[in-house]
Amino acid sequence: MKLPLWRRRQQQDLDAELQSHLQMAIEDRIERGETLEQAETRALSEFGNQSLVKDVTRQTWGWTGFDDWLQDVHYGLRMLRKNLGFTVAAVLTLALAIGANTAVFTVLNTIFLHSLPVHDQSHLVAVKMTSASKSERSERFLPISYLNLKDLQGQNRVFSGLAGYSPPFSLPLWQGRSSQRVFAEVVTGNYFEVLGTSPAFGSFFASGEERAPGANPVAVISYGLWQRRFGGTPDVIGREIRLSQATFVIVGVAPQGFLGVDAIFGPDVWLPSNMTEQVLATAMRDALTDRGKPLFFGVGRLQTGISSAQAESDLKTIATSLAREYPGPNAGHSIVLQSASMAALGPYGAGILFGSALLMTLVGLVLLIACSNVANLLMARAEARRHEIAVRISMGAIRLRLIRQLLTESMLLGMASGIFALLLGYAGVSLLSSFRPAEYAQNLASPKLDAQVFVFTLLLSLLTGVIFGIVPALESSRAPVLEVLKEASRSLTGSQRRVRIANVLLVGQVALSLAALIMAALFLRSVQRQSTADPGFQTHNLALFPLNPGQVGYDRARSENLYRRVETDVAALPGIDSVSWASNLPLWERVAADVVIEGRAQQRKSDTVGSVVNTIDLNYFSVMGIPIVRGRDFTESDDERSMPVAIVNETIAHTYWPGQEVLGKRFRFAGGNFYRQIVGVVKNSTYVTLGETPQSCIYLPLRQNFSDAMVLYVRTHGDPAQALAPIERHIHDIDPQMPLDDVRTGSTIISQAMWGTEMGVGMLSVFGLLGLLLASVGLYGIMSYAVNQRQHEIGIRMALGADRARVLKTFVGQGMKLVGIGVVAGLALALLAGRAVSSLLYGVTATDPISIALASAVLVSGAAFACFIPAHAATRVDPLTSLRES
């Protein structure tokens, strides 16, 4: 690292000038009769500190800051090279910690700060329906029906454009006679225009393409599908694809990485809303004409100068008038706006936010631990550098300059670690990505190390350098010059001070690590409880086959015939216990319907009840192992000609008819025109996620509530995986073209439903362990430093005949006393943090004794080990050697 040429010239000039000054002074003195030697000594001492004179003179040149900095960097690099062992240890520690931060940030960056490939995201807002029911714990966000969306589009005065998009649904994409499952969204014609996205290829739907229903068979495909299915060739535009029962012409390819509004899950195909009837299941087929069939989430672009709050109040006004005009489907509903970035998190926004905050905190803790480790290494090294620093001070180095020099060194360390951290972060992110479920990995956002991640890591590395460097720099620049130079060293003042600082660091480190460990343990236990929690239905002998006859052109009669035939045929196969049909997949359900209970004051909005609704065939409860606690199961005679009936779960029964007879009570769905009578009550099971707070659930008989998309539930005697292939063959015997793309066993579906949580917990435990590892290494470092400081004392004690075991006990005891203080502080910290997270724990309290005891035990034994080894080594040294050395 060299100074620029002009600057070097200037310095040489100054050197020459000062040299000539000295020369003239010496000659003058000789003329006055002094000897050469006298003259030189006196002239030099009169001149003063040469390097300081140069320094202060150079400072008048301006830009010296930069020169000094170059020098500092140069010098710093030399020092780091000289102490290679130290450098490697520090860089490794920091790179692990910064890498963890990089990996987590990369994922969060993709999810939260994901810059949609859209125009001016800040003006985009998500528009959702909400049920104003006050009896529910939190606001529910619902889609908007097509007719309501049309009215909102036409009547609002706040958006320059309002578009709608459906949640993604699966469809068979045909290739010859075989099909492949893809995800599709139906969107209004102006969807891409409102988002302001440009196609990678071809064009999007022109707004005018919302022609007559069914008359607009065009499709936009995702970049991923284009690559996978069409090899990325440009002639894909104009090609035809067969989706479900209709043929679509590809008009465009979405840009790479475009998932739509959602930041986590994106479809493979976008279809115009007027093709809804051709692709959706029967239940939603009339979504374009029925105001009670909510299908679209809205996304609007605010006009310039309109705030989100203004827009919301405008839309609420429209919602009120819609509710007045169409009370059936709209009563009790209003409109809310969400920021586009919140809507991007999808239905689990709050959980994702929290999990991310937790992860970020944990990796932050890990980084702090690493900083404290390296600070300690630096302190220990400062001891070795005392002489060097004292010499520099005596030569006139200014303390500030010295501190800057030392900080430059630590920032260089930070930067070096940052580079490795990027590599580690990249590896971590790839590892995380490889854990995505293969079934829909291509639809999930893929985290990438982009410029933002790069800048984040860079800044973090520099900041890290300052954090771990500042205390050691302040400390070592304080070196008492004379003492050090006179080698009256081993003076206790300086090193005692340093031991004190090291002690504070140690206590802090123990506290932080313990808190991080306890948090990780609490969440691990919580998830373990959750995954072993009783799901409320049997999972082990279960095989599931989602069938969608409606999508391949079956009408109602054919579908019903198919259901019956598959059921009887499969039940007759060997190894099959029982068979039934249901509309929902376990653990993939949503609270979907609003229920109005008969006899309750209807006007009060708070009387609508949100509930999961599942349409089932006979025997469902016995296949699933859900006990019927009162009343009866559905029977053959519960069909279209008989009285409408329903079975409810215990939550509904206890909430709305506490202590009363439930059988015979009646309710209707909001917007519906007939009441259903309750004929049975079943035990609760879990519907949305394992370990959930009890949800309401209503079961309807298939014979009274036909659906052309159903899941075949098969209870097997033995391993359900063995049964998958024969059953699949059997279904294909009945209809060879029936798409069967999503066949799973019950245990698979549970682990898939738990995937997000498991990921989060996996990361938690990895980072918790990393924290523990770094903390133990740090403890070890601090202890060996403390022992080294007192090697002399140990030598004397041993020479005076002290018992080895006693010396050992003293030292370990002293270390453990500090650890003890740290543990107490860590427990306090964990209790504080635990209170903040207690609502997220399942089956354990924030003060869970097992988690706390386990974490403390692991930490304390690690610490004891770290104390014992250096102390043990110290007592092994021959007392004479250690005395002589000092």
Add this chain to the structure above:
Amino acid sequence: MPPAYQNRIELLQGTLDLLVLQTLQWGPQHGYGIAQCIRGGSGDTLQVETGSLYPALHRLERQGWIVSEWKLTDKKQRAKFYRLTRAGKTQLLRERSRWEQLSDAIAAILNAVRTEGEV
């Protein structure tokens, strides 16, 4: 030690500039010569530290009040000579009048204190 050193530079700054400019009024001179002149002219009262002198010279040069040139001394030695510029002469006059004002003002205050003390 170092901080005290720096303090003195700060204290002397304005005055030292004046002394340097005044010295250069008589003709070009190198740093050592300037120091000797000030020392001799003040009857050894004022000792100019090199740590103050050279920063002052370089600062004055940057401000354009003096220019430098390497030349040979009477004793055939290479040295860097400083010479007053036109702007430097103006600056000298300005600094002189300011110094006179300042010393008058200080004298007035000191005298006033003495009078009060006598009453």
